[in-house]
Structures are given as C-alpha cells and as structure tokens.
Amino acid sequence: MVQLIIDDKKIEVPEGITVLRAAEMAGIRIPTLCDHKELTPYGGCRLCIVEVQGWRVPMASCTLPVSEGMVVKTQTEILKKSRNFILSMFFSERNHFCPFCQVSGGDCELQNAAYDEKMTHWPMQPGWNNFVVDTSHPYFVLDNNRCILCRRCVRACAEVTGNFTLSVAERGAASTIVADIDVPLGESSCVKCGACVQVCPTGALIDRTSAYQGLQENVSEIKSVCVGCSVGCGITLKVRDNRIVRIEGDWQGAVNRGAMCEHGRYHPMIESRTRIKSPLMRKNGALESVSWEEALGAVAEKLKPLAGDAHNGVAAIASTRLPLEVLSAFKELFADGLKSGLVTSTEEGMTTQAVSALAEKIGAFEGRLDVLRNADVVLCVGANIAKSHMVAGFMVKRARPHGMRIISVDPEKNEMDELANIALKNKPGSDLALIEGLKAVIVKEGLGRAALQMENVDTVIAEAVEKAGVSAESLTEAARTLAHSVSPVILFGKGLTAQRDPQLVEALLGLATLVGAVDSERVGLLSLKGEANSQAAAQLQLESQFALNGHQAVFAAIGDDYVSKKLAERVSKAPYLVVQAAYESELTEKADVVLPVAIWAEQEGHYINLDGRMQKTVKAIEAPAGVRENQAVLAELARQLDVPLNGDWQTAAHTRKSSVALN
Ligand SMILES: Nc1nc2c(c(=O)[nH]1)N[C@H]1C(S)=C(S)[C@@H](COP(=O)(O)OP(=O)(O)OC[C@H]3O[C@@H](n4cnc5c(=O)[nH]c(N)nc54)[C@H](O)[C@@H]3O)O[C@H]1N2
Numbered sequence: 192m193v194q195l196i197i198d199d200k201k202i203e204v205p206e207g208i209t210v211l212r213a214a215e216m217a218g219i220r221i222p223t224l225c226d227h228k229e230l231t232p233y234g235g236c237r238l239c240i241v242e243v244q245g246w247r248v249p250m251a252s253c254t255l256p257v258s259e260g261m262v263v264k265t266q267t268e269i270l271k272k273s274r275n276f277i278l279s280m281f282f283s284e285r286n287h288f289c290p291f292c293q294v295s296g297g298d299c300e301l302q303n304a305a306y307d308e309k310m311t312h313w314p315m316q317p318g319w320n321n322f323v324v325d326t327s328h329p330y331f332v333l334d335n336n337r338c339i340l341c342r343r344c345v346r347a348c349a350e351v352t353g354n355f356t357l358s359v360a361e362r363g364a365a366s367t368i369v370a371d372i373d374v375p376l377g378e379s380s381c382v383k384c385g386a387c388v389q390v391c392p393t394g395a396l397i398d399r400t401s402a403y404q405g406l407q408e409n410v411s412e413i414k415s416v417c418v419g420c421s422v423g424c425g426i427t428l429k430v431r432d433n434r435i436v437r438i439e440g441d442w443q444g445a446v447n448r449g450a451m452c453e454h455g456r457y458h459p460m461i462e463s464r465t466r467i468k469s470p471l472m473r474k475n476g477a478l479e480s481v482s483w484e485e486a487l488g489a490v491a492e493k494l495k496p497l498a499g500d501a502h503n504g505v506a507a508i509a510s511t512r513l514p515l516e517v518l519s520a521f522k523e524l525f526a527d528g529l530k531s532g533l534v535t536s537t538e539e540g541m542t543t544q545a546v547s548a549l550a551e552k553i554g555a556f557e558g559r560l561d562v563l564r565n566a567d568v569v570l571c572v573g574a575n576i577a578k579s580h581m582v583a584g585f586m587v588k589r590a591r592p593h594g595m596r597i598i599s600v601d602p603e604k605n606e607m608d609e610l611a612n613i614a615l616k617n618k619p620g621s622d623l624a625l626i627e628g629l630k631a632v633i634v635k636e637g638l639g640r641a642a643l644q645m646e647n648v649d650t651v652i653a654e655a656v657e658k659a660g661v662s663a664e665s666l667t668e669a670a671r672t673l674a675h676s677v678s679p680v681i682l683f684g685k686g687l688t689a690q691r692d693p694q695l696v697e698a699l700l701g702l703a704t705l706v707g708a709v710d711s712e713r714v715g716l717l718s719l720k721g722e723a724n725s726q727a728a729a730q731l732q733l734e735s736q737f738a739l740n741g742h743q744a745v746f747a748a749i750g751d752d753y754v755s756k757k758l759a760e761r762v763s764k765a766p767y768l769v770v771q772a773a774y775e776s777e778l779t780e781k782a783d784v785v786l787p788v789a790i791w792a793e794q795e796g797h798y799i800n801l802d803g804r805m806q807k808t809v810k811a812i813e814a815p816a817g818v819r820e821n822q823a824v825l826a827e828l829a830r831q832l833d834v835p836l837n838g839d840w841q842t843a844a845h846t847r848k849s850s851v852a853l854n
C-alpha cells in the first residue's frame with residue numbers, strides 16, 4: 192500500500208494505481224475526457240491534470256502512478272484556468288456547434304465537462320477543418336468534425352475487439368480517425384461490433400439505429416443477457432416508451448466484460464421479420480386470425496388422441512434460443528406427458544450430443560472461456576470463431592499481439608485462417624486420424640506432459656498424413672507448437688461435434704491432457720456449442736435427430752428464432768403442424784395453427800451458456816397485445832391435455848451429468 196494526500200485528504204491505496212483512480216477511491220472527482228475505466232490509460236486530453244507538490248508543471252492524473260508521500264491538489268486556481276483553456280482549445284479546434292449534435296444535452300462528455308467548469312462560451316476564434324463525414328458503415332456514422340482525438344475508439348477496437356481497424360492519420364489539428372489505411376469504414380476490416388461507438392464520448396461516432404431516439408436521461412437501463420449465441424454476453428438494454436433504443440455491452444458482464452458482436456448489438460435493432468400478433472388457424476386453406484381459446488382448443492383436441500403413441504403420435508421440436516423454463520416445460524409436456532418418442536431441439540444435438548455422451552461416462556471435463564485470458568497457444572478445431580461466437584473470437588484476436596499463436600483445423604476457408612500461425616486443411620471427417628497423429632508426434636518426440644502409451648507411432652503418423660491429407664511437416668509443426676506452449680487451450684465447434692462421435696471428443700481430451708491444456712489446475716478444453724441455450728437443451732436430452740416416421744402431428748416451439756427453408760420443409764412433413772412463434776416464417780406459412788409468442792426481451796428466463804453459467808434474461812419491454820409468453824402457452828395447453836407440469840426446471844437441468852460445471 193501507498194500513502195498519499197489528495198486535496199488535504201490522507202489516503203492509503205494499492206501500489207501501481209494511478210492518481211486518478213486513487214482520487215476516485217477517496218471520493219474526489221477529477222474531470223476527464225480520454226480516460227475510460229475499461230481501456231488502457233492514454234493521457235491525451237490533459238483535462239485530468241493535477242498539481243503535485245514539488246513538481247514544476249501539472250501532470251495528467253490518469254497516467255500518473257501514485258507514490259509514497261505524494262501531495263496532490265486537484266482544484267487550484269491554476270488548474271481551473273488550465274482546464275478552461277484546454278476545453279476552449281477543444282471546442283475551437285473543430286465543429287462543436289452543440290445544438291446540431293445528437294448527443295447534446297447530457298450525453299456528450301465534452302459538453303458536460305464545459306458545463307462542469309461553468310463555461311458558457313469559448314473565447315477563441317473557431318478554426319476548423321471541414322472533414323468529410325463517413326456514412327459508409329451500415330450501423331454508425333463517423334464524423335471527424337466532432338472528434339476530440341481521445342482515441343478511446345482506437346483503444347476499444349484493439350483492446351476489446353482485437354480488430355485493430357481504427358487508428359489516427361495525419362498530425363496535430365489535421366489528425367483524423369481512420370479505418371485501415373484510410374478506407375471508408377463500410378469497406379474496411381471492421382467487424383461491426385460497435386465497441387468504438389459505445390466508448391466515444393462525443394458525437395463523433397453515433398449509431399444510426401439509435402440516433403435522436405433518446406438521451407441517457409430519457410431511457411431506462413436494464414441489465415440482461417444476449418441470446419444471440421451460446422457465449423451469453425452481459426448486456427445493457429436502453430429502453431424508452433416500450434422500445435429498445437440501444438443495446439450496449441455490460442462492462443460487468445461475467446463472460447464478455449463489455450464486449451459484444453454485431454449479432455447481439457445490431458441485429459435486434461434492424462429486425463425486419465413480420466410479427467404475428469394474433470393466433471392463426473388454417474380455414475379453407477388459408478390462415479385466419481382466431482381467438483386464443485379457439486386456437487388452443489383446436490390444438491388440444493387434435494393432440495389428445497395422439498397421446499401415448501411414441502412412434503406415430505406427435506413429434507415436437509423446440510428452438511435452443513428458448514429459456515430453460517420453456518424447454519423444460521416443453522419436455523414435460525411432450526416427452527413425459529404425451530409420451531412422444533421424438534422430442535428434440537432445432538440443433539438436433541449437432542453441437543452437444545457427442546460431448547454430452549462423454550460427460551455421461553466421465554463427468555464434467557470442459558473448462559471456462561476465461562482460460563483464453565492467459566493462453567499462449569489456441570488450437571481451434573472445426574469452429575469458426577471469427578464468425579460464429581464472435582466475442583470468444585475477440586478474446587483470441589486481442590491476445591495475438593501479445594504473442595498468442597493460433598492453430599486452426601478446418602477443411603474449408605475459415606476467417607481465422609488469416610490470423611492462424613498454422614492452418615491445417617484436413618479432409619472433412621478426418622479429425623480422429625489427425626488428432627491421433629498429433630499425439631503420436633508428441634509421444635515420438637518425447638514432448639508429452641502426461642504419460643501416454645502409444646504403439647506404432649510411425650504408423651499412426653503416416654495414417655494421419657494420408658487420411659487427413661495434410662503434410663507431415665505441418666502436422667509436426669502443429670504438434671510441437673502445442674507441446675512447447677505453456678498454457679494451451681483447445682476449442683472445438685460444430686465441424687467436430689456434428690460428426691456425432693464421442694470417441695472424437697475423447698481423443699481431443701487425450702490430446703489436451705498430453706499437451707498440458709488439461710491438468711489438475713487448468714481446464715483448457717471447451718466446445719463452443721451453438722445457440723444461447725444449446726447446453727440447456729443438452730441437459731434436457733433434447734438432442735436427437737428430427738426424423739419423422741408416421742407422425743400424425745408436429746409441434747414446433749420456435750419462439751423468436753430464425754428458421755431456414757430446409758428446416759421448414761423437414762418439419763412440415765406431418766399431416767398437422769402447430770407452430771409457436773413470434774415471427775412469420777416459411778414454417779408458420781405451412782402451419783395449421785400458429786400460436787404467437789413473446790420475444791427474448793419480452794420475457795424473463797434462464798440460459799446456460801457455453802461454459803456452464805446459468806444466467807437470467809430480464810423482461811425489458813411488454814409484448815404486443817394478443818401475444819402470450821412461451822411458458823404460458825405451454826402451460827395452458829398442458830392443462831387442456833391433462834398433463835401436470837411440475838415446473839421444476841432447476842432439477843431438470845441437473846438430472847444429467849453435464850460436460851461443463853454448471854453454476
Ligand atoms: N445436417 C445438419 N443438420 C443440422 C445441423 C448441421 O450442422 N447439420 N446443425 C443444427 C444446428 S446447430 C442448428 S442451430 C440448426 C439450424 O437450424 P436452421 O433453422 O436450419 O437455421 P439456420 O441454418 O441457421 O437458418 C436460419 C435462417 O435464418 C436466417 N437468419 C439467420 N440470422 C439472421 C439474421 O440475423 N437476420 C435475418 N434476417 N435472417 C437471419 C438465415 O439466413 C437462415 O435462412 O440446424 C441443426 N441441424
């Protein structure tokens with residue numbers, strides 16, 4: 192600990208922190224602009240200056256480490272004058288005509304800083320450039336005329352997203368924020384995560400989807416969880432008049448710590464599907480609006496005689512984007528109640544079945560996404576983390592400049608290839624041979640960290656080269672890179688799990704143990720899974736392939752999920768189709784009855800993310816009238832079918848051994 196005095200207040204703080212953070216801990220507020228709690232201090236704006244006894248000039252407190260016996264002043268006349276001058280410079284350097292700006296009136300940190308200093312005008316002649324506004328990006332606008340060059344966006348793009356798209360071009364007053372080598376943002380390497388917009392303190396980067404829809408003081412903030420994929424990022428919903436104005440990454444989010452991707456931040460904002468607002472029933476060939484009583488009554492009447500017929504009765508399929516409560520009730524109703532032999536999820540176990548099967552034998556063997564934070568080598572097998580679980584991908588991408596090496600195993604072109612140090616292009620389905628080959632090289636060269644008996648290593652290596660179609664050199668290089676690493680992590684995705692082979696997962700676990708990715712202290716092995724509740728569906732054993740036999744009816748609980756044409760065709764093969772969905776789709780078009788339900792933000796529910804965290808989404812807005820919650824629809828149907836629902840989803844989620852520790 193270090194003792195120092197700030198504004199006559201004697202305080203004790205941990206070593207290594209900055210004077211700015213020390214002041215905050217003592218409840219003393221120092222004005223800042225370029226500083227952002229979640230980003231590396233930069234010390235660019237100088238607004239946070241303080242006077243330190245014995246030092247000749249004021250210092251930027253955001254980059255100044257505390258030292259023993261320091262005496263700091265934050266509110267002297269010199270500092271006040273200097274701040275006023277600094278702010279005047281900012282205002283006069285560029286176009287800061289606040290009344291014309293989207294963030295004016297509370298959301299602009301520059302404007303707020305000026306008001307804090309009781310400034311009403313700036314005494315300098317404005318002399319700004321006329322920078323061209325970059326409107327090429329689908330989700331936001333970059334207006335360098337309002338930029339204060341705080342570089343928060345540059346730091347966020349690098350430190351949060353690992354994308355390194357943004358930087359500063361030119362010098363001095365001519366400096367501008369540019370993408371790549373100064374190409375339009377919309378044509379740049381930007382992955383549209385929106386981190387830069389979230390941290391920008393002024394109106395220089397503004398969301399197209401939320402501009403002029405409400406300042407911070409007009410919106411309420413609701414913390415929830417993104418249901419865009421199995422990563423389960425913590426989010427903050429900004430809501431006004433029963434409308435989501437903006438979605439931001441929650442800096443306190445357990446998994447993501449502020450990061451988000453396009454899929455989570457922007458896709459819900461540009462939702463273009465048509466909402467279904469009343470139950471529909473097919474009459475004379477066409478879907479007609481009917482009452483809930485009529486719709487549910489008709490469904491119950493149709494399904495009741497099918498109860499007990501496992502093979503030719505009703506088949507049921509539910510989206511893995513639905514809350515655990517709903518999935519559990521769904522299973523209780525159709526599997527336990529109606530005794531259907533085909534009750535599954537839209538993922539059909541493609542992301543989980545092989546993994547769950549091994550877990551049933553040996554218990555939890557997968558780790559936490561957190562292991563990526565200090566990994567030095569990542570082996571990625573059949574997972575497209577640059578595209579599919581983007582925030583997990585960001586964790587890898589932002590560690591690359593710090594020396595993390597990436598080995599990718601994927602037959603197809605994968606966005607990670609460009610970043611990978613070694614990209615093994617194996618033949619589809621050859622992963623078992625390849626993994627055994629990697630193990631054999633390590634055993635042969637005596638590089639293993641765990642004991643492993645292996646016969647005929649040369650034969651295994653030769654087989655790997657032949658079956659996988661990769662060169663012996665690249666196989667050896669990959670094996671050595673893994674074996675020599677200090678804290679390796681192995682990630683695998685649908686390219687591997689869709690092969691539905693538990694032996695393959697076991698082989699990967701063997702490799703992980705051999706290279707020290709998995710030992711008594713660390714578990715550096717993790718499958719990425721699929722949608723937000725893939726793991727919940729796995730726990731409920733909703734993992735079988737959806738193959739209709741003589742089924743008389745299909746009940747599809749889709750919620751707000753997307754449905755492909757292919758899935759719609761497969762599901763609608765039975766003579767009678769009930770679809771519980773929020774939006775019109777190729778599936779609802781084919782339905783005999785459509786039951787309209789709430790979307791993710793209109794209901795509360797639990798989700799188990801890819802590394803076993805049980806997280807809760809919060810109801811942020813009200814569903815349109817005429818729409819019911821997923822849970823309520825299933826409950827009413829169960830009542831009419833005389834199926835008791837015990838509703839104990841917690842126990843249901845824990846009855847089966849899980850591949851990840853659940854909590
Ligand atoms: N044989 C086989 N079967 C499988 C799988 C497999 O790998 N092989 N995988 C399983 C898994 S894991 C899953 S999740 C299911 C997938 O089940 P499907 O319903 O087949 O899902 P997708 O193929 O993802 O198709 C969703 C549709 O929604 C559209 N869409 C997706 N996101 C958006 C968006 O943000 N906006 C708009 N406007 N449209 C969007 C897509 O273009 C696509 O047409 O299939 C499962 N079945």
Ligand SMILES: Nc1nc2c(c(=O)[nH]1)N[C@H]1C(S)=C(S)[C@@H](COP(=O)(O)OP(=O)(O)OC[C@H]3O[C@@H](n4cnc5c(=O)[nH]c(N)nc54)[C@H](O)[C@@H]3O)O[C@H]1N2
Nearest residue numbers: 420454573574575579600601603619620684685686721722
């Ligand atoms: N942004 C966003 N994120 C998503 C989704 C989304 O729609 N949008 N969807 C979610 C869902 S439902 C799912 S299931 C996941 C899917 O996420 P991933 O598990 O990453 O699956 P894919 O994106 O299909 O990538 C699988 C990769 O495996 C490769 N592959 C195919 N065959 C083989 C093989 O035999 N061996 C090996 N080693 N590789 C092979 C393919 O070329 C492909 O690059 O993503 C989830 N995340």
Ligand code: SF4
Nearest residue numbers: 348381382384385387
């Ligand atoms: S949206 Fe994300 S990737 Fe694109 S420039 Fe901003 S921070 Fe970088």
Ligand code: SF4
Nearest residue numbers: 338339341342344391
């Ligand atoms: S665009 Fe915004 S975040 Fe980036 S340097 Fe300018 S003011 Fe700062």
Ligand code: SF4
Nearest residue numbers: 417419420424452455
């Ligand atoms: S990574 Fe997944 S959970 Fe996170 S913001 Fe993107 S879609 Fe949502």
Ligand code: FES
Nearest residue numbers: 234236237239253
């Ligand atoms: S906040 Fe310290 S220099 Fe900008």
Ligand SMILES: [Mo]
Nearest residue numbers: 538542721722
């Ligand atoms: Mo999926």
